[in-house]
Amino acid sequence: MKILPFNQRRHFIKGMLTSAVLVSMPVKALESENEMLMKKLSAAIHKRLSAIEVGQAYLDSCSQQLDSCRLLDDVVERMGGATEVSAMNSRQLRQRLGQASSRDFDQRETIKVKGWLLSATEVKLCALMALQA
Amino acid sequence: MFIDARKLEDGHKVRAKICIIGAGAAGITLGRQLVAYGHSVCLLESGGLDYDLETQALYRGDNVGTNYDPLEACRLRYFGGTTNHWAGWTRPLDAVDFEQRDWVPNSGWPIKRSDLDSYYQRAETILQLGSHRYDAEYWCDQSCDNKLIDHGAVESRVFRFSPPTRFGQEYRQEVEASKLLQAYLYANVTDIELNAAGNAVQSVKLATLSGHKHNVEADTFILATGGIENARLLLASNAVQKQGIGNQHDLVGRYFSDHVGMLGGTFLLTKANTLIDFYRQHEPEKKNGNQPVSIRGALTLDVDTIRRQRLYNFGCLLSRRRWPGIVKDALTSSSFASHIGTVAGSIDDMLLDGYRSLFAPEERAELFELAVIMESTPNRDSRVSLAEARDALGMNCVKLDWQLHPQDREMIGLIRQQLALELGRANVGRVLLEEEDVWPPPWLEYGRHHMGTTRMHEDPKQGVVDANCRVHDMENLFIAGSSVFPSYGYAQPTFTIVALALRLADHIHEKGLA
Numbered sequence: 001m002k003i004l005p006f007n008q009r010r011h012f013i014k015g016m017l018t019s020a021v022l023v024s025m026p027v028k029a030l031e032s033e034n035e036m037l038m039k040k041l042s043a044a045i046h047k048r049l050s051a052i053e054v055g056q057a058y059l060d061s062c063s064q065q066l067d068s069c070r071l072l073d074d075v076v077e078r079m080g081g082a083t084e085v086s087a088m089n090s091r092q093l094r095q096r097l098g099q100a101s102s103r104d105f106d107q108r109e110t111i112k113v114k115g116w117l118l119s120a121t122e123v124k125l126c127a128l129m130a131l132q133a
Numbered sequence: 134m135f136i137d138a139r140k141l142e143d144g145h146k147v148r149a150k151i152c153i154i155g156a157g158a159a160g161i162t163l164g165r166q167l168v169a170y171g172h173s174v175c176l177l178e179s180g181g182l183d184y185d186l187e188t189q190a191l192y193r194g195d196n197v198g199t200n201y202d203p204l205e206a207c208r209l210r211y212f213g214g215t216t217n218h219w220a221g222w223t224r225p226l227d228a229v230d231f232e233q234r235d236w237v238p239n240s241g242w243p244i245k246r247s248d249l250d251s252y253y254q255r256a257e258t259i260l261q262l263g264s265h266r267y268d269a270e271y272w273c274d275q276s277c278d279n280k281l282i283d284h285g286a287v288e289s290r291v292f293r294f295s296p297p298t299r300f301g302q303e304y305r306q307e308v309e310a311s312k313l314l315q316a317y318l319y320a321n322v323t324d325i326e327l328n329a330a331g332n333a334v335q336s337v338k339l340a341t342l343s344g345h346k347h348n349v350e351a352d353t354f355i356l357a358t359g360g361i362e363n364a365r366l367l368l369a370s371n372a373v374q375k376q377g378i379g380n381q382h383d384l385v386g387r388y389f390s391d392h393v394g395m396l397g398g399t400f401l402l403t404k405a406n407t408l409i410d411f412y413r414q415h416e417p418e419k420k421n422g423n424q425p426v427s428i429r430g431a432l433t434l435d436v437d438t439i440r441r442q443r444l445y446n447f448g449c450l451l452s453r454r455r456w457p458g459i460v461k462d463a464l465t466s467s468s469f470a471s472h473i474g475t476v477a478g479s480i481d482d483m484l485l486d487g488y489r490s491l492f493a494p495e496e497r498a499e500l501f502e503l504a505v506i507m508e509s510t511p512n513r514d515s516r517v518s519l520a521e522a523r524d525a526l527g528m529n530c531v532k533l534d535w536q537l538h539p540q541d542r543e544m545i546g547l548i549r550q551q552l553a554l555e556l557g558r559a560n561v562g563r564v565l566l567e568e569e570d571v572w573p574p575p576w577l578e579y580g581r582h583h584m585g586t587t588r589m590h591e592d593p594k595q596g597v598v599d600a601n602c603r604v605h606d607m608e609n610l611f612i613a614g615s616s617v618f619p620s621y622g623y624a625q626p627t628f629t630i631v632a633l634a635l636r637l638a639d640h641i642h643e644k645g646l647a
Contacts, residue, residue: 044479045479047475057469101560105557116564116566119480
């Protein structure tokens with residue numbers, strides 16, 4: 001069986017759910033999945049306020065408004081996908097976050113926030129937390 | 134023995150086998166070593182045994198290039214030379230510094246680092262350094278059980294500190310007691326006289342500030358008056374070779390350089406149990422009964438990364454010292470840096486994060502300034518030449534036009550960026566990279582290390598001296614000191630100057646030139 005990549009799978013599921021207007025439960029399931037992922041990811045940074053400060057500084061510097069769903073997709077994708085993230089305990093999650101951050105620096109996927117050179121993953125996670133605040 | 138040239142009868146003639154001009158680190162090392170081999174040596178020093186203003190004023194000159202110290206303030210003109218005020222930093226040049234690299238214009242020595250290894254070991258004794266160890270792991274082990282910052286491509290290097298050895302004090306008694314070493318004080322060389330064919334030095338003219346004039350004849354001459362004066366004397370000695378001695382290809386005085394220090398960024402450490410003290414000057418504990426040695430760690434990138442990214446060689450010092458205008462309130466707990474520290478600390482190091490959350494929830498970010506010492510581009514347009522003005526002895530003063538190469542600016546940017554990426558990749562910290570509007574930056578530091586003006590190269594069209602430090606096409610004139618460095622590395626030059634002087638002494642002894 002062909003397994004779709006995470007992003008495609010999520011968009012496919014979203015599309016299916018949108019078209020199935022008669023079935024309201026899966027939409028709620030998706031929302032709750034997003035909430036669950038968001039909650040897990042947020043717990044990786046021990047001071048929420050700091051993450052929001054960094055995230056807001058990034059959002060302020062962006063010319064376009066960022067969509068939290070897309071940001072979540074991006075961050076989760078960088079962490080290995082929703083299935084993996086869902087299955088991780090907090091220790092594993094933070095290890096994975098460290099790996100993703102390290103890989104960002106290796107591949108020059110970095111973002112400058114107020115002059116600080118940061119990994120795209122950590123900045124986007126912070127931006128996500130700022131949007132949720 | 135010491136001889137005061139002012140007290141000799143005017144017109145005195147000295148006859149010697151070997152004449153060394155200049156009694157600094159290079160000249161004194163050469164003199165001692167050649168005497169140890171049994172040769173008689175005449176050592177000429179412009180000053181006396183102590184600093185005096187009148188002699189020091191002979192160093193005056195014009196600075197017309199990059200902002201620099203007054204030329205009479207950045208070097209010393211008395212017995213012991215500039216070692217009378219050096220800070221004692223030592224580190225050998227790295228193997229890569231000797232290589233010709235296509236991304237470093239005009240780089241490369243005609244000798245390899247391995248050609249100097251044994252001389253570096255001998256130089257350790259002269260500079261009172263103790264054991265020959267420059268590996269960071271060894272010194273870290275001597276210090277304590279914490280870890281170096283080293284992760285991934287990030288590596289630590291070690292600078293060591295001489296007491297510092299003041300050559301004029303440390304070796305004065307030995308010179309005084311020596312029968313083979315005649316050290317003439319207040320003896321200023323004002324002209325190097327060639328034979329009619331212009332391929333050998335016959336004698337040098339001496340003048341004292343008291344008005345006496347003397348002459349020294351020798352079989353072999355060694356010029357060891359420092360990176361600026363070596364060029365000045367060659368250019369000023371133009372009676373036979375009109376462009377100056379060794380200057381047929383317009384190279385004498387060119388490629389002047391100094392080590393530059395620039396802000397590499399502000400580093401926020403996110404790794405717990407890191408041996409930050411290693412990066413300050415300190416004396417590691419004596420685990421094996423070794424002599425206490427003062428060292429300081431520095432950061433760099435491994436040589437593979439330096440090659441792959443086509444970077445210049447560099448060392449990076451960590452310091453809490455504030456550079457003007459940088460990170461205005463970054464050390465306050467409410468600052469943005471503190472938030473970055475919390476976020477990146479959570480990601481990089483659970484131990485640090487856990488510690489902070491449990492015991493120090495408001496802990497300030499640990500910030501360090503990264504001071505990058507980078508090798509600079511050998512730049513033909515950066516030069517020492519003769520000024521119109523003359524000094525008290527009638528010699529042309531020097532004009533220094535120190536020019537940083539345009540590539541230096543580009544390179545410092547690349548190094549800052551790569552170092553920031555590697556520190557992040559290694560999960561040890563994040564770097565604040567501030568944009569530079571002005572070049573050179575107002576806070577540019579330099580080492581007062583005068584290099585390159587009589588560069589070493591096998592091809593006379595590209596260098597003033599050959600691999601043995603002999604002036605091309607001159608039978609009996611050698612040059613010692615950092616003026617022969619064709620490319621510069623980032624290590625302070627004294628250690629290499631002494632090593633090269635020992636090598637030259639061996640060459641002269643083994644070739645029977647004395």
